[in-house]
Amino acid sequence: MALADITTPSQETEQASVQGSGWRRSLLIAVPYIWLLVFFLAPFVIVLKISLSDVVLARPPYFPTFDISEGWQGFVAMFQAFDLENYVWLTEDTLYLKSYLSSLKIAFISTMIALVLGYPIAYALAKAPKEWRSTLLMLVILPFWTSFLIRVYAWIGILKKEGVLNYVLLWSGIIDEPLTILNTDAAIYIGIVYSYLPFMILPLYAVLEKLDYSLLEAATDLGCSPFKAFWVITLPLSVSGIWAGCFLVFIPAVGEFVIPDILGGSSTIMIGKTLWVEFFSNRDWPVASAVAILLLIMLIMPIILFQKQQEKQAEASQ
Amino acid sequence: METLVSTQPVSDFAPWNNPGEVPLVHFDGVTKKFGDFTAIENLSLNIYEREFFALLGPSGCGKTTMMRMLAGFEHPTKGNILLGQGNLQEAPPHKRPVNMMFQSYALFPHMNVEQNIGFGLKQDKTPKAEIKRRVEEMLSLVQLEPFAKRKPHQLSGGQKQRVALARSLAKKPKLLLLDEPLGALDRKLREQTQFELMNIQEQLGLTFVIVTHDQEEAMTVASRIAVMDHGKIVQVATPAEIYEYPNSRYSADFLGDVNIIEGRTDISTGETASLYWSDEEAPLTVSTSLRLPAQTTAWLAVRPEKLRISKDKPPTSDNCIQGKVWDIGYTGNISTYHVKVSNGSILKAQVSNQERLADRPITWEDTVFVHWDKGAGVFLET
Numbered sequence: 001m002a003l004a005d006i007t008t009p010s011q012e013t014e015q016a017s018v019q020g021s022g023w024r025r026s027l028l029i030a031v032p033y034i035w036l037l038v039f040f041l042a043p044f045v046i047v048l049k050i051s052l053s054d055v056v057l058a059r060p061p062y063f064p065t066f067d068i069s070e071g072w073q074g075f076v077a078m079f080q081a082f083d084l085e086n087y088v089w090l091t092e093d094t095l096y097l098k099s100y101l102s103s104l105k106i107a108f109i110s111t112m113i114a115l116v117l118g119y120p121i122a123y124a125l126a127k128a129p130k131e132w133r134s135t136l137l138m139l140v141i142l143p144f145w146t147s148f149l150i151r152v153y154a155w156i157g158i159l160k161k162e163g164v165l166n167y168v169l170l171w172s173g174i175i176d177e178p179l180t181i182l183n184t185d186a187a188i189y190i191g192i193v194y195s196y197l198p199f200m201i202l203p204l205y206a207v208l209e210k211l212d213y214s215l216l217e218a219a220t221d222l223g224c225s226p227f228k229a230f231w232v233i234t235l236p237l238s239v240s241g242i243w244a245g246c247f248l249v250f251i252p253a254v255g256e257f258v259i260p261d262i263l264g265g266s267s268t269i270m271i272g273k274t275l276w277v278e279f280f281s282n283r284d285w286p287v288a289s290a291v292a293i294l295l296l297i298m299l300i301m302p303i304i305l306f307q308k309q310q311e312k313q314a315e316a317s318q
Numbered sequence: 319m320e321t322l323v324s325t326q327p328v329s330d331f332a333p334w335n336n337p338g339e340v341p342l343v344h345f346d347g348v349t350k351k352f353g354d355f356t357a358i359e360n361l362s363l364n365i366y367e368r369e370f371f372a373l374l375g376p377s378g379c380g381k382t383t384m385m386r387m388l389a390g391f392e393h394p395t396k397g398n399i400l401l402g403q404g405n406l407q408e409a410p411p412h413k414r415p416v417n418m419m420f421q422s423y424a425l426f427p428h429m430n431v432e433q434n435i436g437f438g439l440k441q442d443k444t445p446k447a448e449i450k451r452r453v454e455e456m457l458s459l460v461q462l463e464p465f466a467k468r469k470p471h472q473l474s475g476g477q478k479q480r481v482a483l484a485r486s487l488a489k490k491p492k493l494l495l496l497d498e499p500l501g502a503l504d505r506k507l508r509e510q511t512q513f514e515l516m517n518i519q520e521q522l523g524l525t526f527v528i529v530t531h532d533q534e535e536a537m538t539v540a541s542r543i544a545v546m547d548h549g550k551i552v553q554v555a556t557p558a559e560i561y562e563y564p565n566s567r568y569s570a571d572f573l574g575d576v577n578i579i580e581g582r583t584d585i586s587t588g589e590t591a592s593l594y595w596s597d598e599e600a601p602l603t604v605s606t607s608l609r610l611p612a613q614t615t616a617w618l619a620v621r622p623e624k625l626r627i628s629k630d631k632p633p634t635s636d637n638c639i640q641g642k643v644w645d646i647g648y649t650g651n652i653s654t655y656h657v658k659v660s661n662g663s664i665l666k667a668q669v670s671n672q673e674r675l676a677d678r679p680i681t682w683e684d685t686v687f688v689h690w691d692k693g694a695g696v697f698l699e700t
């Protein structure tokens with residue numbers, strides 16, 4: 001109720017100022033729609049179509065293909081040739097289910113590690129003196145200046161048996177035998193957490209920086225120790241940042257392919273890797289497409305949740 | 319208005335006059351600097367138990383800073399603050415028997431009104447039933463019972479302010495700091511809350527320090543008022559003392575309306591002084607014990623309601639000035655006549671409106687006489 005009261009006047013003025021130039025407004029809205037249509041919806045429809053097709057030894061390696069010269073007849077014929085064979089296949093071979101579950105598990109654990117590491121970093125950033133903050137923030141973003149691939153490859157040099165990490169640990173006497181980290185799940189976790197940590201830190205920093213410090217003063221004034229004040233004030237008020245950070249790490253981590261491929265061992269299965277094998281090694285485009293579609297459906301849930309969370313946050317901050 | 323009678327501090331409550339009394343709060347030469355900026359300068363002050371102490375001063379004079387030092391959020395750059403017998407500096411904010419109502423309210427946005435008010439009690443591990451009872455008591459005190467389940471962002475400004483007040487009051491702390499607690503309330507609610515506050519303070523024997531920009535409020539609630547200016551205290555006294563015997567033009571001007579007439583002194587006998595305010599007219603006579611050398615600049619401060627105004631020259635009067643009615647301010651119960659006198663300055667005289675507007679004999683442009691007794695004003699050297 002109060003919200004509506006506040007928003008109406010500004011909306012009215014906005015509408016009034018825009019109404020005069022209706023076509024410009026439509027154009028402005030059309031740009032992102034066209035973008036999504038060309039670069040998201042069209043590829044999605046193509047992948048969906050392939051996932052409903054059959055694999056053949058041909059070029060392209062699936063049937064039916066769509067030939068515009070056959071007109072409406074060809075279109076109908078194509079639809080008649082579609083079936084859900086590939087999706088049925090995904091349920092018959094447990095490899096796919098295992099890949100999905102393993103991806104979810106790895107993504108979930110990585111997200112939790114990133115949260116535990118990212119929160120204190122974001123907190124320290126938000127509490128740092130003003131003149132330092134932009135520099136520190138820069139340092140968080142700095143790795144993005146190098147290619148993702150190169151950074152992941154660099155971890156091989158650190159994690160391998162005769163790598164930097166083992167060298168330091170052996171030299172300092174913490175271990176006697178070099179550790180095997182590369183080509184294990186541990187390496188995947190390290191890689192994912194390292195790569196996506198900034199996505200955790202940035203939204204957390206954004207909420208923590210806005211946090212009204214006088215709330216903590218009020219809490220301690222009322223007899224709450226500073227430690228407890230963190231749990232009852234700071235943490236609940238940064239929930240929106242926690243959600244945002246977790247989704248931003250979790251969603252790409254589920255579909256991650258490069259990190260398990262480069263750092264992980266052959267025993268680790270992740271859906272991204274399975275998809276790659278299906279597509280390039282088995283050249284089974286229809287099954288690979290079905291895997292991709294299912295992955296997308298699986299990720300839509302957290303994405304919708306994420307959007308809901310963002311909306312709520314936007315509402316609350318009004 | 320029975321509450322009024324029962325809560326009016328009677329004149330026998332004056333611990334500040336008793337040299338043996340140990341103050342509850344003792345500021346000892348406290349200086350607070352923010353970088354190069356001095357917010358509080360070498361300030362010494364005693365606040366006694368059961369006092370309702372008001373801080374009065376213009377924006378930015380350091381009132382909030384003083385409170386924040388008491389609450390433990392700022393530390394004096396120099397000097398000490400003692401609470402009871404102990405040095406306060408060692409206690410962190412959450413261990414002080416002090417609660418503060420923040421000027422910005424600082425309500426917890428993720429908690430509803432009830433939870434906000436009960437927060438302090440919960441920290442003390444008060445039993446649930448007791449918390450519930452106290453929260454309800456506070457809610458009824460600030461008249462917010464229907465809003466108990468609302469979140470702060472669903473409240474109006476005045477409602478938020480009342481929640482903040484209730485939250486700080488819920489623990490009934492030994493020392494309560496109220497930073498402009500009633501500024502956003504309408505007049506009626508404000509007066510009610512003032513009396514409720516005075517009741518609570520009186521009944522529980524608490525000590526309140528209040529910041530207010532409303533001088534009427536300060537005069538109503540306070541046992542003593544400190545008038546502040548740029549981080550210094552100009553005068554600390556009871557409201558009546560400050561009103562009747564301000565020690566400077568600043569404090570005379572800050573509390574209530576006042577006419578200040580500048581002039582030069584002549585001989586002062588120790589009982590009266592003469593003030594030459596105009597070359598053409600007779601000097602003004604003031605009762606004062608001040609002895610100033612002749613020809614120093616001094617001021618006479620006299621409240622508008624102490625001036626009388628008439629169309630005919632009064633037969634006998636200590637001070638009488640002729641002038642012309644320049645303007646009349648009408649505020650219902652009183653009228654303020656602005657009278658322009660020979661040197662061009664304006665004197666304000668207040669008359670209570672016992673007659674109807676149309677029946678009043680004095681009007682614009684009339685030549686009138688403003689007169690007052692020698693004891694009506696205060697003679698000031700600063």
Ligand SMILES: Nc1ncnc2c1ncn2[C@@H]1O[C@H](COP(=O)(O)OP(=O)(O)OP(=O)(O)O)[C@@H](O)[C@H]1O
Binds near residue numbers: 357
């Ligand atoms: N953290 C700070 N850093 C720098 N200057 C400050 C800080 N806090 C207060 N000041 C300055 O100290 C002075 C006193 O501030 P304070 O908040 O005590 O004023 P106030 O008397 O409460 O004013 P108001 O009536 O407007 O609330 C102001 O000039 C303010 O700018």
Ligand SMILES: [Mg+2]
Binds near residue numbers: 381382383421497
């Ligand atoms: Mg203030």
